[in-house]
Amino acid sequence: MKDILRLLSYIKPYWHFQTLYILCQLGYFGGFIVLPWIEKILIDDVFLAKNADKLLPTCGLWMLVAFGMYLFSLGFAYFPIKVSQNAAKDIQLAAYHHLRRLGFKFYDTQQTGKVMALFTSDTPKVIEGFQIFASDYPTNTILLIVTIPVVMSVSWQLCLLSLLLVGVTVSMPILLNKSLNRIGEEVQEQNAVLSSNLQESIAGSRELKGLGKELYDLKNIHHFLKQLVTIRIKQVKIQKVGDILAIWWLSDALVLLVGGGYVLQDAMTVGELFAVVMWFNALQRPVHFLVTLHLSIPSVMAAARRIFAFFDEHEQEPQDGTPITHIEGSVQFSDVSFEYSDAQPVLKRIRFQAESGETIAIVGPSGAGKSTLVSLIPRFYEPQHGNIFIDTTPINTIQIQSLRSHIGIVFQDPYLFAESIAYNIRLGAEDPEAITHEQVVAAAKLANAHDFIMNFPQQYESEVGERGIQLSGGEQQRIAIARVLIRDPKILILDEATSSLDAESEALVQEALIRLMEGRTSFVIAHRLSTILNADKILVLNDGELVESGTHAALIQRNGVYYDLFQKQFAGMQKGT
């Protein structure tokens, strides 16, 4: 019930259309109550009474009512679309905004396809829900309730008989409710599973082709499709068993039989009997509606619950805190401990100070916690213990977007959007629209990207493929650097920015990075010796602990973990490359 009310809250802004819709529906179906009455007059007072004068006005009245029903039917085709489409749009927008404000914790654990299914499969299902709860259910119930006293006024015995027959038809779906509930949830879940598998196999096309696993993958999708077909068919089967409308015409015979007896005994007129039969058949409409509605409610509610769970279960990033306009750029970690979710400490009591403008190199074996450490600075995650300060302000008191506007990040594998190169570069700025073409070009030049961009036929307006396919890794990286240059942040994070590049593009990227680092506090996770040698301070991480820190010379002298690491990883480079 709570879920239903929550669902209905989305049509509240469109209540006036909804009201018009319900009125049109009542007007239209009201015709089904009025017409039998006119039929009764026709039979009793015109045909059987052989009253020719009344024929034309009575038929005229019939036509008038029928025309009115036509007008109402137009309204009830138009208004519900207006309401449900708008409300669905609102849900999708709300879901999208929610999605954008979720933290990395969410993105670490959720499959993209499952989230997509909220938009492609759950929302359309929920549209049915608006229809059901906000109009079909109430109007048909009203009609049912209005028809009863009308029939009662003609013959209470026939009315009771009709109600008994109605009762039989609606009892079935109530009995089936539980299994329908379960299967409804299964269908929506399977839709989500299918969608996430499709998404994965599209995103991983290159790998699958490379591994020669296209068919293997197809088999997988085939399996999910087959499963979906099986449960959908099962769903319809159960729904149809519950929908015993065909029996209705059998009950017509019962009404005629009993009513016919009354007519022969002169307890009822012929007109009244036919009016009752017509009402009874008109009743079929609301009853049929209520029955089938009842049968589709489980799958609608399953979809709604999935959407609400998405809204409720995942916490947004905190939106409070004070914005900061200017920072000097010093960063201090004070006893920072962090774990992801499994109570397995990833960073243990990290403590260091980076002065404004310094270059801090972070080294350590893979899995030591280097990426995790730098991801705490833009508050991608919140440490469980300790504090991080920028200048002297604890970062958890700074408004997140404002904090991030002072930080630029270059990842190992940058993501370029399927838009123009200029668009991708502008995206770095707080207000992309305010960036002039000259500024874009200047940033690209500093990033060593201008020359190759000018070689494309459409230059800065060239579209980048979904994953920047037609650009090499080094080219993508240089565009990512231009993007950060446009941002002009005080603090810079380079997480293995050159490690997936070949030597030649690495040199170009390296040059661009050195320009980028100038005058900024830079945290560099690097595999490159020169970067480390030039760093003001080296932090050596091992298994989440800051085991050593200092300059290269000091750390070599110390002959500890760094010395070993240096011998293993970098000493060869010094000689060879």
Ligand SMILES: Nc1ncnc2c1ncn2[C@@H]1O[C@H](COP(=O)(O)OP(=O)(O)O)[C@@H](O)[C@H]1O
């Ligand atoms: N998003 C995540 N969720 C859970 N555990 C993670 C996540 N990212 C990294 N880890 C774990 O945290 C540890 C440190 O990882 P990471 O910071 O990426 O190390 P590094 O960058 O030094 O290779 C590893 O044990 C890794 O498995």
Ligand SMILES: [Mg+2]
């Ligand atoms: Mg890493």
